[in-house]
Amino acid sequence: MRSVLTGVLAAVALTACGSSSGSAEPAPPDPAPTRAAAKAAAGATGTPSATAAAVGRRTIATNLQVPWGIAFLPDGDALVAERTTGRILRVARDGASKRTVMRVPGVDTDSGEGGLLGLAVSPRYKTDKLVYAYFTGARDNRIVRFKLGGSPKPILTGIRRGFIHNGGRIAFGPDGKLYAGVGETGETGLSQKRSSLNGKILRMNPDGSVPEGNPIRGSVVWSLGHRNVQGLAFDAEGRLWASEFGQNTFDEVNLIRPGRNYGWPAVEGRGGTAGGRYTNPKVTWRTSEASPSGAAIAGGRLYVAALQGEGVFRIPLRGKRAGTPRLLYGGTYGRVRTVVKAPGGGLWIATSNRDGRGSPRAGDDRIVRVPAG
Numbered sequence: 001m002r003s004v005l006t007g008v009l010a011a012v013a014l015t016a017c018g019s020s021s022g023s024a025e026p027a028p029p030d031p032a033p034t035r036a037a038a039k040a041a042a043g044a045t046g047t048p049s050a051t052a053a054a055v056g057r058r059t060i061a062t063n064l065q066v067p068w069g070i071a072f073l074p075d076g077d078a079l080v081a082e083r084t085t086g087r088i089l090r091v092a093r094d095g096a097s098k099r100t101v102m103r104v105p106g107v108d109t110d111s112g113e114g115g116l117l118g119l120a121v122s123p124r125y126k127t128d129k130l131v132y133a134y135f136t137g138a139r140d141n142r143i144v145r146f147k148l149g150g151s152p153k154p155i156l157t158g159i160r161r162g163f164i165h166n167g168g169r170i171a172f173g174p175d176g177k178l179y180a181g182v183g184e185t186g187e188t189g190l191s192q193k194r195s196s197l198n199g200k201i202l203r204m205n206p207d208g209s210v211p212e213g214n215p216i217r218g219s220v221v222w223s224l225g226h227r228n229v230q231g232l233a234f235d236a237e238g239r240l241w242a243s244e245f246g247q248n249t250f251d252e253v254n255l256i257r258p259g260r261n262y263g264w265p266a267v268e269g270r271g272g273t274a275g276g277r278y279t280n281p282k283v284t285w286r287t288s289e290a291s292p293s294g295a296a297i298a299g300g301r302l303y304v305a306a307l308q309g310e311g312v313f314r315i316p317l318r319g320k321r322a323g324t325p326r327l328l329y330g331g332t333y334g335r336v337r338t339v340v341k342a343p344g345g346g347l348w349i350a351t352s353n354r355d356g357r358g359s360p361r362a363g364d365d366r367i368v369r370v371p372a373g
Helices: 003-014 035-041 050-054 187-192
Strands: 058-061 067-072 078-083 088-089 099-105 118-119 130-135 139-146 152-159 170-172 179-181 200-204 219-223 229-234 239-243 250-256 281-288 293-300 302-304 310-318 326-328 338-340 347-351 367-370
Touching: 058 088, 067 130, 067 338, 078 118, 088 118, 118 139, 118 179, 130 170, 139 179, 152 200, 170 229, 179 229, 239 293, 250 293, 293 347, 302 326, 302 347, 326 367
Parallel strands: 067 118, 118 170, 229 293, 293 338
Antiparallel strands: 058 367, 067 078, 078 088, 088 099, 118 130, 130 139, 139 152, 170 179, 179 200, 200 219, 229 239, 239 250, 250 281, 293 302, 302 310, 302 338, 310 326, 338 347, 347 367
C-alpha cells in the first residue's frame, strides 16, 4: 500500500497543480520505462510491441489529478473526470487546451478509492446535452445526469459505498441502455445477494428505470458474482466484455451474459462452473501482472488498462473467444487506469500515478494518445 514518502509526494503534487483552467502546458517528453515494469512486461504476458509503442503517440494533457472517466463529445473534445477533485475538464481533441467546465457537487473526494469515477455522454447529446456520472457521495455511490454546469439529477441511488471496490465505470450500449460496473466494497457476500446492487453489472434506461428484458424482474441487475468491475466495452456484435479485479490469484476478462453468475466469492478465475451455476472468464492474469481497469474495443481487439501491469493489454477477439493478451507500453507511463477509443482512430490512455499507489513523474497524471494497433 502507500508509503509515507509516496503520500508526501502525492500531497506536494496536488498542491503544485491546483490550477483548474487554462491552456494545456507544454507536454514533457514521454518518460522511459521503469526497470521493474520492463521486467514485468517481459514475463508471462510477452514482450511489449516495440512497433506499436514507437509510432503515433502524442501527449494530450498533463498535470491532471487522478483522471478516471473519459467521455467524448460529438465534436471530438473529451470530458475527463478527476477522481480526487470532483472536477470535469474539457480537453481538446488535439490537446491544445484543457479547462474546467464544472465541479460536480456532492462528491466525497476523501473516500478511499471512491470519488468522481465514470462518465458517459448521452447518445442523444446533440439534442438533450446530457452527461452522466458515477460518484461516491456522503452516504452512497450514485449515478446522476446533468447538463454541463447544471445541477445533477440522481437516476440511481443507494449503491453501497466503501473505502475500496466502488466499481464506477459506466457506458451506453448499442441498445441505448446505460450499463454500470459496481464493486462489492470488500463485503464479498453482496456479490451473490440478488437484492443488492453491489458486486454486479447493472443495466438501466437513461432515466434510471428498469428496462424490458432485464433478467430479474423489477431490477437493474444484469449480471452478478463480480468483485470489482472497472472496464466495460461493447464489440461490433453488441456483446459486452468486462474487466474485473481479482483478489489474491487471478484477474479476469468476462464475456457478460444477462442473468449469468460470475462466481465471486466462491470462484476466482477459472475455478469451475459448479455444474453450470457459474460462468468462467475468457481471460485471466495473475494478480501481480495486471490489475485490469478500463477497457475499449477497436479493430476487433480488446484493450485493457493495467494498473499493476503498468501498460495496456491487447487481446484479439474472435467472436465469443478471446486470444492471448499482449502487454503494450510496459512501464512507459506507469499505472494506467483508463483506455478509450478516440474519434478518428487511436486510443486515449490515462495514468493513475497520483492515486497514492504509484510513483508520480514529471507531468503526471497524463492522457496520451496511442495507436490502436
